[in-house]
Amino acid sequence: MQHEPQPQPADELDARAVRTWSSLAVAALGRAREDIDAINVYPVADADTGTNLYLTAESADRALAEALGTPPAGVSGTTADASLAEAVRAYAHGALIGARGNSGTILAQLLRGVAEVLGGEPGERGPGRLLAEALTRAAEEAYRAVAHPVEGTMLTVAAAAARAGETAGAAAASAADVALAAYDGARAALADTPGQLAELGRAGVVDAGGCGLVAVLGALWQALSGRQPAAEAVRGRAVPVPQPPRPCDADEQGGPGYEVIYLLEAAEPDVAQLRERLDGLGDSLVVVGGDGLWNVHVHVDDPGAAVEAGVVAGRPYRIRITHFGDERRRARGERVQRAVVAVVPGEGLAGLCAEAGATTVLIRPGETPDAAALLDAVRRAHAREVVLLTGGADQRAVAAAAAEQARADGVRVAVIPTRSAVQGLAALAVHDPENSFDEDVVAMTAAAGATRYGELAVAERQSFTSAGICQAGDVLGLIDGDVAVIGSGLDETAQAVLERMLGSGGELVTLVLGPEVPDALAERLEAYVQHGHLAVDTVTYRGGRYSAPLLIGVE
Template sequence: MTDVHSGSRTADSGPQSYPEAVRLDDPGLVRAWTQGATAALRRERGAIDRVNVFPVADADTGTNLYLTLREGDRAVAAAPADATGPQLLATLARAALLGARGNSGVILSEWLRGLAVAARRGGTAADLLTRAAASARSAVAVPAEGTILTAADAAGAAARAAVSGTAAGALPAVTAAAAAARASARASRDELDVLRSAGVLDAGALGLVLVLDALVVAAEQAAGTGSDLGPATGSDAAPGTEPGTTPGTARGGESGGVPGGVPGGVSVVRGSMDAVNLDQLLDAGALPSVPDAADPAYPAPDPASGTAEPAGVASHDAGSGGLELMFVLTRPAGEASETVAAGLRAALAEVGDSVVVVGGDSGTGAAVWQAHVHTDHLDQALAIAAEVSRAGTLAQVHVRHLAAAGQDEWGVVAVTSAPGLAAELAHTGAVVLLSGGLVGSTVEPLTPDDVGRAAASTGARRVLLLGAPDVTAGIEQPLDVDELITVPAATDVHAVVALAALGTLLPLGLPDDVGVPDPVDARALVGEALAGLTVRAVPGTDAVETLRASAGPGTTVVTALLDADAPADLADRLTAVLGERAPDAELVVLATGRPGDGVHLGTETDNPETDGPETDVPEVDA
């Protein structure tokens, strides 16, 4: 088996002599660790994404881990210079919780929260790592072995064993923890059937290995046992490379010559220390080689799909949940955190799987939780969110279709206050941000960072933003996409029509190196569709006559969005009127799920008289 190095010691090294003064709650160590771990995940996110098959093969575990930890790193970097180590760990955990992405990111945020709780109580390094593992496992409704949870358990147990009966500090504990997590990741393929079938190691466990290896580096730096140990970020990167990469490594951690396309020679640290090579770790798991395209059993890729199946990775059913719902819940402090979390976890498990609920009392007078579920019953899951937030608020209500994941040229973020449309919009390939419309629940206003995170979740290079004002100028940190383009979309009808125009093209476009001769211009497609659109918002009782007056021989499509209390027979009556006024036109009727009797009617024509989309909303707030 390939030996994989961590810091300047290998997993098979003999006993070491360690300084005793190093503690994980040293503020300098915390700052160095978060920076180094974030850099490592940024470099390796592409490699981890490519082996992601559990809980669903949506190729985003590396990206989600990176985006989650990056939020924490930014918060730590912005913390006051005199902040203590426990304060920095608390800052890291809270920011990671609020910015957590995906199943793996939410679990990582709770692992970090466990560290922070133990640090606040004055625990040792072994205490911190043990509490982190327990917190992460307790957050998952149905824990699975052979995952990041198993690796975290192994790390905690090894840390405790390494310092049992001694007064040693953090270094032996974290070194043992990193080695144990690495061994657990290597063994993951034999613990989980879906990993065995695909012939890969668990993506989440690999991410935790990088996080712990970075912790070893930071602890060695704090102990003064290493030399020139700074993470390779910014100006520390080698000349001619992208920040956070090593020479010969392409953007996203890609390089050739390694089975399965996993990057070679990518390390957590620079200088005289041995490299932590993720390709070696993956190779130790016997990642299958690239299939022979001449083999008749190997299906040819579909160029129109815009995605390529990772080598050796079998397709995996999305289970019982094709949609991913995430939201942040805030309630007044005082109620037992575990009571709220356990109740929410159980309720969501009734309507989906991959349920994770993390968080609790933030120490600021409020309790904050992040919830995650994969579901085919989005309406029921949203009703659970609305019910649990009656005593508080919701934020970052995020819906994504798991099958739409992948690195593409164009993506869409759609903002809507219509919960009934969230599934419809997500199934087109958009990442949906729900801004309201949940009965009895208050949804906090979207922030620029909310939109930025959603844009990153599309997996695309360029993103169209529908249904929200231009927030690019308000985003304080650099975007994770090349371009974020705001498209005027004053109503939900505009978003529906825009996504219909893109149709089956979403996710749009192939990466540049695929050699597409005529790249798709998503912005132009949407602009052309909206140029012939007129939207009118009226009470349900006036909808029939409004359609009678607005439809005519040039009408091609009418989109009717009906609020919850609109007349029950309205769809049939609209169909009859359109048959009279424009027999060849198509009628699309969708329920918004919003309270009230309002109706939005959008009429599209093939001979628009205006240069841009017209919106007439005289009676109902759009």
């Protein structure tokens, strides 16, 4: 359970203040996420802005905690030795690599702008003046990142916050006073958004992204002042403004059918050309980042072309493609034709599957969901046809029971008995709702079956295994469910498992890292694969909390 730190009232901009701000922002967005989702009508009425902002802030918070060596969102921590520059740069970087959706991508760029100022030399500027300049830079960077800025959006709210902060900063106000002025300016701007953007006015709501930004700025003021913003202080915050709600019909809106997001390693001149190519392919283009690493977001009808443009510019990875059709229909309460429900061990894996369009059931190690939980997920998917991906052999019986109950409700259900999360990812990768149900199920089953799976685990006690006797603390390398390697460390055991799995061939290696496993391990394993198997590609994901130390898939 996440605990909010207690802010210490002080006119200081230091690493501790940034850490507190981050934790409070995650908590504020967590409280508001469902309500913000409910008022999300622009640029796409897909009811996910609150969730995207929350996940982006959570990624930033996690990166900051790791950089400062502090427990995630803990009350106590050791930030005394960390500099302000280290804190804000880690905070912005975490948002960049974890940015979700249009709103999350803009939030990442706002934090980058803040980091550019607060991470530099303060000179003769006091904390208040420094913060005011940081907020101004943030708004400027956000506007530059959006290909075609629209007023009445999160950008408008950011600009208003910056202007109010500048006015306070010019009067030699404290950092807390500047934060309060920015917060108040953002609240006022948010209340005006329905009159600036037709989609908001028709739906009777304030801008969802701006609503989330107000929550983030409120957290900043709370971190610096020790005072908590009043929930009722923001007109329209997380609730519609007082007008009869008339959500815009997504089909009337038209627009591209897919959202494409990826991280990109590329030089700045190549990114400039990428912007031009993507701008011609679709809309809602936002490219944020710098120093060789970028987060690209665009809405297009041809997602393959958007990814190919990234390949031309540099190296795209963590590619996420979302089809808007199903999301829009769900937001309007309509049944979609087909959905996927996946049982996954790990929060990061659940996020990956959700990004691929699946409804997820998160389980802990050794846990088996009951039929009621799976049936609830099938019903939440709100589809006429459901493909159910089990997470292991021990879950087949409950999956079959849930499927039978769902069929009694009139839902057509097919169970694909995946035995590992990497098989589920492989099945999701070929899922095509445009195919017939039977064709889709056959293709997903074939992809899962063609994926060999491996896993690293740590032995809890001495035991007999198919590879010999292991001792407590040994690293076990499992292939297709059986212990194949017993080692003393993650690196050598993982390499031995990979070598055996690739001995029978393969074109793609998927690595899913557990929460305690460093990124350096993935880099070493990628280099190991490239050195010995030149034709094999490697993709890496974070499994998150509750996932195994390492999962390996070979297709």
